[in-house]
Amino acid sequence: xxxxxxxxxxAATLAAYLGSTGLLAVLTAIQxxxxxxxxLPDGLEPFVLALIPTAITFVAGWAARHTxxxxxxxx
Numbered sequence: 001x002x003x004x005x006x007x008x009x010x011a012a013t014l015a016a017y018l019g020s021t022g023l024l025a026v027l028t029a030i031q032x033x034x035x036x037x038x039x040l041p042d043g044l045e046p047f048v049l050a051l052i053p054t055a056i057t058f059v060a061g062w063a064a065r066h067t068x069x070x071x072x073x074x075x
Contacts, residue, residue, distance in 0.1 A: 015060030019053030
């Protein structure tokens with residue numbers, strides 16, 4: 001029997017997708033005006049930008065309700 005996907009996992013997955021898509025849309029829109037990341041060293045930019053969808057995913061996973069699975073037994 002396949003287990004249901006927890007709401008936390010679904011929320012975090014959706015948030016990661018939307019956060020990444022939104023970030024790419026913003027970067028595409030400002031590609032000729034790099035003022036958003038101009039203050040960062042070139043080598044650091046991808047790591048800082050990757051924190052945006054990561055933070056959105058963390059918050060979505062933390063805020064979503066846990067799916068109770070009942071007691072488990074270890075065989």
